[in-house]
Amino acid sequence: MAYKRFIAGLLLAIGVIGVYSFNSDDDIIARVQRQLDKWTDSNPVEKVHLHFDKPYYTAGDDIWFKAYVITGPLHRLQPDSGILNVELIDEQDSIKQNLKLQLHNGLAYGDFALPDTLHEGNYRIRAYTQYMLNAGSDYIFDKAISIGNVITNKVFTKTTFTTTTQNGRDVVSADINYADASGTAYSGNAVSYSVMLNNTVVAKGRGVTDAKGNLHINLPADNAVLLKQGRIVTGIAGTGDGTVHKSIPIHTMAGYADVQFFAEGGNMINGFPARMAFKAIGTDGLGIAIKGTVTNSKGEEVAQIATSHLGMGAFDFTPESGDAYKANMSYPDGSKASVALPKAADKGYVLRVIEQGKSQLRIAIAAAKGTTGRFVLVGQSAGKVYYSAKSTSGDTFSTIVPKNKFPSGIAQFTLFSESGEPLNERLVFIQNPEDKLNLLVTADNQSYAPRQKVKLNIDARDNGDKPVVGSFSIAVTDESKVPIDENTENNIFANLLLSSDLKGYIEQPAYYFNGSEEAHADLDVLMLTQGYHRFEWKNVLNDTPSPNQYAVQKSFTISGRVTTPSGAPVANGKVELINFDDGLLKVDTVTDPNGRFAFTDVIYADSLKFVIQARNAKNKRDVVIKMDTVPPPSASNYKNIADFASNTGSAVTIYAQNSKQLYFEQIKAGQGNHVISLREVLIREKRIALKHSANLNGPGNADQVLLSKDLVNYGCVRLSDCLQGRLLGVLFNNGVPVTTRGGGRMLVVIDGMYSDAAFMNSLNINDVQSIEVLRNIGTAGIYGGRGANGVLVITTKRGDEPTYYPQQFGRGIVPYHPKGIYKSRIFYSPKYDAKTNQKIADLRTTVFWKPDVVTPGGKASVEYFNAGSPGTYRVVIEGIDSEGNIGRQVLRYKVLN
Structure with a gap:
């Protein structure tokens, strides 16, 4: 109450002053605006959001996702970056799969196929453009995903x-x-x-x-x-099953919880009521509830402490000069602790931000006695100034700021001295109703039967009720099999407007967008305890350049350096880029004085192979080619590690049991690319080299086995060229393996997954650990009709086998097979009116997924068939319109027997 009385008195005393005490033409304001404009011009903010079909998965699943890449305070779809990197990372920070997607006006979609043999555990999906790496890993999309395994997992x-x-x-x-x-x-x-x-x-x-x-x-x-x-x-x-290994993340801390205190605006001034926020983090890295009191040096209680949400809260008290304060806290386990509060200063400013209804902010500033000089207030969002003013006196002022001056998202209000020194700072989350995208999703019925056809109608309008053109993605899941905690769910609002702008860990960011008054109040407390670190004012105002290490990547660049064997640069050398698959693409360039060359503005598919050939100015091949590489950012120090589940298997129990039933149904019907796991087979001599083999006969039980040591010093680009003439009874026609007994195509199995020749030839020979040839009925028969012409079982390296890398490929020529653009698969949705097999139980959990819904004239519709089980089906649609307005809507309907 003291805080409210102070604010009321302050505003009453200076409310009129605030109206007339600003001069927006001041040099300091112009300087801040100018320097921020320079910063945003050279450092435009890019953000990525991925919309997933489900919140968690099991081995054997497909992960479907849609990517939205936006830029600037108005959240416009990014027109510049053309390549998006998406990675699946395990809890040991190892990249298990990675994709490169071509962005079209900031949009792309893709998928990950999870093998049946994937270990259960905590995984992450990380997404970023090359340019986003300049801001650091804290600002790229990085979402924790639990993946279970009830097929091969017995423990x-x-x-x-x-x-x-x-x-x-x-x-x-x-x-x-x-x-x-x-x-x-x-x-x-x-x-x-x-x-x-x-x-x-x-x-x-x-x-x-x-x-x-x-x-x-x-x-x-x-x-x-x-x-x-x-x-x-x-x-x-x-x-x-032999020895079963389990990896368990450690989520704990010794001692009491960590409690930090944050004064509103950054300062406490003696004699002025203070708004003090706090955050209590438990031993698992998550917020915990605490309660207690604040006492002065005499032991007198001056305030009470109680968390309001996830370990956060705020309280008011007035610090007095010469006094010291401490918080006396009780934890959930009954233990107690005391923490000293930050010391209040005798001079300086207090900065208050108070919400005035849903449409206005009231900002009040007061200076302690003896503090001299005028001050400047600047409000910015994403590097663009939306409000600025300067006081005519050095004591106090107050002003009303309409929220619609700012776009939705985090606004930063900074108080500067008249010399341009930052004094106080306050973050405020703005929910601007004028940039709200109104999405309405309706179904043609209120309830349905299993396998019945469903039609969804989408209506997209702006705040003025005008139809908008937008791009959206829709996921339909059976919520009875995929229970969802909406507070922890991946959410386009929480990601693009909140998490992507804050450096530290945010627990349950989606909670703050559930629309309740409590969530809105808790979001303001979060703003008091979380720092904004997109830039440092000192660097911006002093014009200290922060050069970008990574350029905007519109397409691929193939570059490198040509030297003599002794390492001297080869100038004016001729370099050719040749498409090895058909030889039709052949372009050339010359090296600069430093021996460097580059082929720019190139786009190629993921399976494409190249040969780089170089000669010196005298047309001699006695040169060495070294290709440039851009390594992925470090996957360590994951800021959201507290989201990792210590008990992954139990976290997805309901969903995993349904996945197990679906797995066996597909096995019975001969559907899906599944691996039948056999008991461990002991192999002498080849045990280490073949321990990851998925050969259904058991590792090494084959008609012929080639190990990585047998493939050393082969400079071929395609794997089939390396194997031609080396496999008994196998020929390769245009890279396709065929049997010499009739010429039929052989089945290709790579790491336990049924594959094809194109994917086989995309493998780097140095990444292959073993190749097992199955040609006779005794070895290939276990694969059924698919293995009638024989099977090639290829196992890639996992990092724990003996490896034999060639030292060099020869001078003047190198094979080059970079990661190219991934061609996304199409989600399969059965059509039961087309006499689809109804004998197999339809236990799908992702009932429908469509990433490319467009609303010309503001409207669109989609159709699909329900799965075969009753339950509550949940529809989630997310997306963005052409003006950068973000939308999300959830619809539920019943499926009854």
């Missing part, structure tokens, strides 16, 4: 971390429970374990599970990084 774990104090020291322990899919405990099983940080073993040991399947492990309590980013890798024996 499920649940882990609980606890922190206790023994003899005055913190002791951190992990209790891991092992059980099978039915919940039966693995008791009396031997377990070996390693505690790891950044793939380095910190501690290791052995143990035996107790009668309830539990294993107790003590962790080093003095290693804070380990307790936040480490993992426990265990191997449990006696399960019937």
Whole structure:
């Protein structure tokens, strides 16, 4: 109440002054505007959002997604960047799959096929343009995804971390429970374990599970990084499947929760009521509820503390000169702690921002006695100034700012001295009703039967109720099988308007967009505790350049350097780029004085192969070619690691069990590309080299086996050219493997997935660990009719096998097979009126996915068939119109038997 009385008194005293105390033509304001314009011209902000069909997956699934790339404060679709990188990363920060998608006016869509053999665990999907790397990894799209596996996984774990104090020291322990899919405990099983940080073993040991399947492990309590980013890798024996390894992320911290306090505007001034926000982070990295009091140096209570949401809250009190304050807090487990509050200053300014209804902000500024000089207030969003003013006196002022001056998103209000020094700062989240995109999705019926046809109608309008042209993506899931926590769900509003502008971790960002009054109030507390770090005012105002290391990538550039064998640059050398597949594409260029060359504005498909050929100015081939590479950004130090689930298997239990039923239904019907897993087979001599083989006969049980060491020093571009004449009974016609017994095409299996010759030839020979040839009925028969002409089982390297890389490919020529543009697959939706096989149970969880919905005249419609199960079906549509207005809508309907 003291805070409100102070503000009311301040506004009453100076409300009139605020109207007349600004001069928008001031030099400081002009300088800030000019410097910000320069910064945004050279550092335009790009953001990426991916809309997924589901929030989590299991091995064998397909991940479908639509990408939206926007730029600037008005969120316009990005017209400049032409290539989007999308990566699937595991919890060990290893990139498992990566795609390059061609952007068309900021839009693209793609998919990941997850093999049946994929290990369960925490994964991330990261998306970025090359230009976005200039801002750092904190500002690229990076979403945690849980992936389960109930097909090949026979061991499920649940882990609980606890922190206790023994003899005055913190002791951190992990209790891991092992059980099978039915919940039966693995008791009396031997377990070996390693505690790891950044793939380095910190501690290791052995143990035996107790009668309830539990294993107790003590962790080093003095290693804070380990307790936040480490993992426990265990191997449990006696399960019937050999030793089963599990990787468990460590999410805990020793000691009490971390509590930080933030004064509104950045300062507390003695004698002025202060608005103090706080954030309490628990031992798992997530917010926790705390309560307590604030006391002065005499022990007198001056304020009460209580969290309002996810460990955050705010309270008001007035600090007095010469006094000190501390927060006395109680935690959920009953423990208590005290933390000193930041010290208040005797001089300076206080900056207050108060919402006046849904359409206005009232900003009040007051200066402590003895603080001299006028001040300037600037409000900006995404580097563009939308409000600026200067006081005519150095004491106080107040002003009303209409929210519709700003676009929706984070606005930053900064108080400057008249010399241009930043004094105070306050972030405010603006929800501007004028840039709201009104999406309406309606179904032609209120309820349906399984496998019945559904028609959805989409109506897109702006705030003025005018139809808009937009691009949207639609996902329909069976919510009965895919339960969703909407507070943690991937959300276009939360990502593009909130998370993408803030550097630190935000827990449950989608919660703040559920439309409730509580969520709106909690969002303002988040603004008080979260920092905006897109730029530093000091660098902007001092015109300190921040050169961009990465250019906007519209297309591919193939570049490198030509040198003599001794390393001297080859000037005026001729370099040719040749399409190896058909030889029709052949372009050439010459090297500069430093031996450098580049082929620019090139677009090529993912499977395309090139040969780079170079000669010196005298047409001699005695040269060395070194190609340029742009490595992906580091995948370590993931800021949202607190979103990783310690118990991935249990996190997706309902969905995973349905996926298991669907898997066996498809096996019975001969549908889907699935691997039939056999028990582990012991192979002598070749055991290490073939341990990842998916040969259904067992690794090494083949008519012929070639290992990576047999393929050393082959300079061919296509894998088929390397193998021509080396495989018994196999010929290659235009890269396609055929049997010498009748010339029929052979089945190609790569890492357990049925594939084709085109994908086989896209493999780099140096990435192949083994090739197994199955030609006889005894070896190929297990693959059924598909293997009638024989099978090539190809296994790629995983990083833990012996490798034999060639030292060089010869002078004057190098094969070059870069990652090209991925051709997205089309989502299959059955049509039951076309006599689709109705014998197989339709257990689809993603019932429908369409990433390319366009609304000419503001309207569109889509049609599809329900799956075969009753339940609540959930429709999510997201997208953006031609003016940069963002929209999202959710519709549910019933499917009844």
